[in-house]
Structures are given as structure tokens and as C-alpha cells.
Amino acid sequence: MIQAKVVALCPFHNRSAVVERTLRSLAAQTYEDFIAIVWDDASSDSTWNELQRVAKLLSDPRIMVLREEQNIGMTAGFKKYSDLADSVYVAIVGSGDECFPSRLAEQVAALDEDWGASFVATATETIDEVTGNSFRDETHRKRYVDNGDLTRAVPFTHGSVMYRAENLKGVGGYDTRYKWCSDWDLFHRLLKASRGIYLNKVLYRRYARLDGVSYNPEKSLEQIRYKYLVALVDSSPESERDAILSAAAKDLKKVVSVFEREIARDLSRRRVKLHFMGRHRQADDLGRIIKTEYHSAFSDEVQALMARVLGSFGLAPDRLITAARSFASK
Numbered sequence: 001m002i003q004a005k006v007v008a009l010c011p012f013h014n015r016s017a018v019v020e021r022t023l024r025s026l027a028a029q030t031y032e033d034f035i036a037i038v039w040d041d042a043s044s045d046s047t048w049n050e051l052q053r054v055a056k057l058l059s060d061p062r063i064m065v066l067r068e069e070q071n072i073g074m075t076a077g078f079k080k081y082s083d084l085a086d087s088v089y090v091a092i093v094g095s096g097d098e099c100f101p102s103r104l105a106e107q108v109a110a111l112d113e114d115w116g117a118s119f120v121a122t123a124t125e126t127i128d129e130v131t132g133n134s135f136r137d138e139t140h141r142k143r144y145v146d147n148g149d150l151t152r153a154v155p156f157t158h159g160s161v162m163y164r165a166e167n168l169k170g171v172g173g174y175d176t177r178y179k180w181c182s183d184w185d186l187f188h189r190l191l192k193a194s195r196g197i198y199l200n201k202v203l204y205r206r207y208a209r210l211d212g213v214s215y216n217p218e219k220s221l222e223q224i225r226y227k228y229l230v231a232l233v234d235s236s237p238e239s240e241r242d243a244i245l246s247a248a249a250k251d252l253k254k255v256v257s258v259f260e261r262e263i264a265r266d267l268s269r270r271r272v273k274l275h276f277m278g279r280h281r282q283a284d285d286l287g288r289i290i291k292t293e294y295h296s297a298f299s300d301e302v303q304a305l306m307a308r309v310l311g312s313f314g315l316a317p318d319r320l321i322t323a324a325r326s327f328a329s330k
Contacts, residue, residue, distance in 0.1 A: 002064070006034035006104055006162070007085035010093040011077045012051065013041040018096030018207070019050040025098040027060040031105040036063045036093070037081050042071040075182040079174040087165050094159035096207050103203040107162040110197050118167035118194035119187070121145070121156040122203040129207050131278045136202070145196030150187055153227065158183040160204040167194055177245045180219075180226040188234045208277075217286040221293065224266050225252050228259040264294035268303065275307035283308070 010022060026036045038055075040048040051065040072080070082090050089111060093099060103122065110120045127134050140155035149155055161183070171189040174182045187196070229248050232255070233241055248255040256263065267290050274283035287304060290296045 001086035002035055002037065002081075002084055003086045004033055004035040004062075005087060006031065006089045006091055006108060007082075007087040007165075008034055008036040008091040008093050008104070009078055009081050009085075010036060010038045010095060011041055011074050012038065012043065012047050012095040013071070013074075014043045014045045014047060015095045015209075016043070016045050016047040016050040018209075019047065020054045021098060022093065022096055023051075023054045023058060023063060025100075026063055026093065027058045028101045029062075029099065029104050030101050031108060032062075034062055034091075034104055035087075037066065037085075038063060039066040039068060039077060039081070041073070041077055042068050073176075073179070075174050075178055076176045078182070079176050082163075082165075082168060082173055085165060089162050090165050090168055091162040092159050094157075094206060096209065097159050098205040098207075100203045100205070103160075104162070106199060106201070106203060110199060111162065111164055114197060116195060117144075117164070117197045118190040119145075119161055119163045120197040120199060121162075122160040122199040123201055124157040124160050124204045124206050125202050126157075126206045126208055128277055128279075129209050133277060140198050141200055143198060143200075145187075145191070145198050147188060147191040150184065150191070154184045154187060156198060157204060157206050159206060163190075175245075177249065178226055178230070180223040181230050184227065185230045185233065188230065217282060217289050220267065220270055220286060221289055222252075224263050224270075225256050227266070228256040228263060231259070232256060260294060264290060264296070264300075267294070268296075268300040271300075271304055272307040275304060276310065278312075280308060280312075 008026065010026070012019065023038065026038075038051060040051055048067050055063055055065045068077070078092070089108060091104060091107065107120045107122065111117060121140075123136065124138055125134060125136060138156045140149060142149070145156075167190055168186075171186070173186070175185055176182070178185055190196070229244075229252065233244050236244060244255065267286060271283045271286045271290065274280070274286065283304065287296070290300070
């Protein structure tokens with residue numbers, strides 16, 4: 001078992017170029033009583049060598065680097081290492097991302113003061129590494145989080161979250177049957193018996209990379225299908241959970257086929273977002289996937305064209321995305 005008041009979990013896979021950025025932000029934490037478990041998930045590049053190099057360079061006893069000899073996947077990694085943590089709290093850190101120096105300290109203070117909360121998330125600054133744009137992409141603003149706030153999606157960044165370990169383990173932790181959206185499923189289960197806290201202060205910096213799921217067209221399709229699998233499981237009796245997930249393991253598209261219209265809508269919205277961010281090639285690729293897998297409405301094509309034009313003007317992407325969300329909700 002790994003003992004500290006806080007255990008921070010950070011998986012890496014084939015991201016050697018951004019190792020130092022993340023580890024330096026962990027070493028800069030003002031909070032002392034934590035251990036960061038940073039593992040290489042059987043990368044094929046030099047990630048493991050870079051983890052060892054930077055850990056030695058920083059020489060911070062709070063940072064522990066480990067290696068998986070075979071790729072186990074992000075969800076299985078979170079499950080494995082959170083189960084090994086003998087801590088009061090468990091924090092998540094995305095590979096290549098940065099924690100602001102007071103992140104862990106402020107989250108510990110929030111959870112220490114509110115024993116009815118099972119987790120705390122923070123506001124996030126997103127940096128697009130392709131265009132250089134900086135913006136806030138989360139949609140939550142209230143102090144507390146309940147299940148009603150997760151109707152459409154998780155309204156904050158997973159990497160900004162700190163869990164109360166007792167609650168995390170009490171609901172069984174991450175479900176490894178989800179390739180994507182295991183965090184959303186976990187939040188639903190936690191919020192059935194508790195509440196979450198949201199700190200509307202930027203304490204986390206997320207980097208949008210070309211290999212990130214939100215910006216890769218093929219990964220986007222799979223992720224959004226898993227999103228609606230979570231919705232289906234959450235709306236079904238607990239006794240049906242295992243059967244639904246077993247069926248999804250065989251044919252995910254078939255299991256979530258009842259949500260085809262919603263999946264196509266979400267993909268179209270992501271396509272618009274990519275145009276706003278100036279990622280027109282990825283947006284076009286996603287448009288072709290939508291046409292192949294689902295019906296692409298004329299109105300969606302018009303919206304994509306308008307987004308391409310607006311995205312070409314160099315306007316602030318966060319304002320464009322916020323305006324689009326406001327329009328879509330009406």
C-alpha cells in the first residue's frame with residue numbers, strides 16, 4: 001500500500017515530450033503530504049526513459065515513477081493504483097497537463113471542511129497546442145455538483161478532480177469495462193449518495209493535443225458512444241448493469257443505437273467546436289465520419305460552414321464555444 005494523505009495518479013502513454021512539464025508542476029505543489037504515482041503504460045517511445053530522467057533531476061521524494069510491462073489502459077490503471085492507495089484523498093492528473101502550485105492544498109481544504117462531499121473539481125484553463133489558443137472549456141459555475149449537472153456530459157475536467165478515497169472505494173472505483181467515460185459513470189455512482197464541490201478558480205491547466213480524444217475524429221466517435229452507454233446504464237435498474245455492459249463489449253454501436261440522433265448531434269457539435277478552435281482538418285474528418293455512420297442534416301452542414309468562417313477570423317474560441325452552447329440549449 002502507498003501511504004500519504006493524498007495520492008495523485010498520473011498515467012503516461014507515448015507522451016515523452018510532455019513528461020517534464022507535468023512532473024515539474026507536481027514538484028511545485030505547496031502541499032507536502034502527498035505521493036504522486038506516475039506510471040508509464042508500456043509506451044513504445046521514450047516515455048519511460050524520460051520519466052526516470054526527470055524524476056532523478058527533480059529528486060522529489062513525493063514523486064514515484066513506475067512502469068507497466070504490458071499496456072493495461074487508462075481506466076484499468078486508475079483502478080489498480082487507486083486500490084493500492086492508503087490515503088484520505090485520491091487526485092487525478094492528466095499526462096502532459098499542469099497543476100497550479102496550490103491545487104492540492106486548496107482541494108484538501110475544501111474536502112476537509114465538507115465531509116458530505118465525495119470529490120472536488122476545479123476550473124481549468126485549456127491550451128490548444130496546435131493553435132496556441134487559451135480558453136476555459138468547462139461549463140460548471142455553481143459551488144456544488146449533483147447528478148442533474150451531469151445530464152449531457154461531465155461539466156469539468158477529469159484531471160482536475162480529487163476524490164475522497166472512502167467514497168471512491170465504497171462505490172467500487174473505476175469500472176474497467178468502460179474504455180472511455182469511466183469518470184462520468186463513476187461520478188453518477190458517487191452522486192447518488194453524496195455531492196461534489198466545484199472550485200471556480202483555475203487551478204489546473206489542460207493541454208489539447210492532436211492525440212487527445214476530444215480532438216481525434218475516430219476517438220471522438222467511440223468516446224461519444226461510450227457516453228451514451230453511461231447514460232443508458234445510469235437510467236436502467238442496477239440489476240441490469242452487468243448485462244448491458246456485457247452486451248456493449250460485444251457490439252457497442254448496437255447497444256447505444258437508440259441514441260443515434262443524440263450521438264450524431266454531439267458529433268456535429270464537436271465538429272463546430274473544432275472549427276472554432278481553428279482545427280479545420282480534424283473538423284472535416286469528423287464531418288466525413290458523421291456522414292458515414294449517421295445521417296448528416298442540412299442544418300448541421302450549414303452550422304459547420306458558419307463555424308469554419310468564424311473560426312478563421314481569429315476570434316476567442318471560448319466565447320464562440322460559449323455562444324454556441326447557449327444557442328444549442330434554447
